[in-house]
Amino acid sequence: MTQTTAVRTGIGHGAHTGARPPGTMTVLRWEMTKLAAQARARYLLLGCLVVPPVIVAVFAGQQPPSDTIYGRHIHTSGYADALLVLAFAHQWLLPMLAALVAGDIFAGEDGHGTWKTILTRSAGRGQIFAAKTLTAVLFNLVALLVLAASTIAGSLLIVGTQPLPGLSGQLIPAGTALPLVAAAWATAIPPLLGFTALALLLSVxxxxxxVGVATPVVLGFAMQMLSTLGxxxxxxxxxxxxxxxxxxxxxxEHRFTGPITQAGAVAAGWTLVCLLIGYLALRRRDITGG
Structure with a gap:
């Protein structure tokens, strides 16, 4: 189903029949239906499910990358493999994951010339913005969940559930390591949402x-480089x-969560500012051209 088709069969239909204007949840269902019809979204989720075990299997047959965090332990504990994949993913994969849908979800309407059709029918700009934003956020959260679950499960099945060496040299039992590894993947949620909001802003x-898809990846890489400077x-x-x-x-050995709290606050600031600017830009947009 193309975006134009979805508009004609959804928003346009309500306008011509004189039905009550749709609510935000109705618009959200339209957006989710359009996204589900896109092969790119389905392939992305499939990749998040299939690729991580393949990567872990490749790691299992290679020399440990001892210069990378947890690289030296990938043959001795599956939990180390799950953390190594997480460490690699934050360099470019997670910003790209955040941008693939969010960076196109507004700009795609410009490409199809459907803004005028949407915004002059039943749904308002605020509803469209909220529905598209929620669609991108929900999709990215599901993609991260699939990626994390596949990575952890694949790592434990391929390498094993041996105790995990801690960063202080202590040995973390398997029963404690599993929830900690899951929590480590969960800490990626705030920055992922920040990159999602950035991609949404660039899309608008x-x-x-x-531009909406590629620029967050480039900016993420630039941030990585900047963080290495003294x-x-x-x-x-x-x-x-x-x-x-x-x-x-x-x-x-003595766990601390200050960086997690700080990162959450920073990501919240990025998210709110990007969404506010994006919303205001959409509100002021002249759509008479299409």
Whole structure:
């Protein structure tokens, strides 16, 4: 189903029959239906499910990357493999995951020329913005859940459930390691939502799906590079990508969660600012051209 088809059979139908204007939940269902019809979204979820066990299997047959966090332990504990994949994912995969749908969800309407059709029928701009934002957020959360579950399950099945060496040299029992590894993956949620909001903003402003999808990935990589520079501690704390590393404190002998709290606050700030600017830009947009 194309976006134009969904509009004609949904919003347009209600307008011509004189039915009561749709609520936000109705618009959300339309957006979810359009997203589910996209092959890209289905393939992305399939990739999140299938690829992680393949990566873990490749790791199992290679020399341990000892210069990477938990790299030296990937042959001795499946929990280490799950954390190594997480450490690799935050470099570019998670920003890309956040942007693939969010960066196109507004700009796609420009590409199909359907803004005028949507916004001059039953649904208002606020409803459209809320529905598209929720659709992108829900999809990205599901994708992260599938990616995390597949990585953890694949790691434990392929390598095993041996105790996990902690970052302080302590040995973490398997029963304790599993919830900690799951929590480590969960700490990726706030920065993932921040990148989702950034992609949504770029999708609204640029009206170009390529810009909306590619720019958050490039900015994420630039943030990674900036965080490696010395003397920029304050700036580093304000970067979205810093939140992807906040889980390290969960695996020390004396656990600390300050970086997780700080990363959550930073991501919330990025999310709110990006969504506010995106909403205001959409409210003021001239749609008479299509």
């Amino acid at each position: 402003l640029s009206r170009n799906p390529t 003397g920029l501690d304050l700036a580093r704390r304000l970067l979205l990508t810093t939140g992807f590393e906040a889980w390290h404190g969960l695996f020390t």
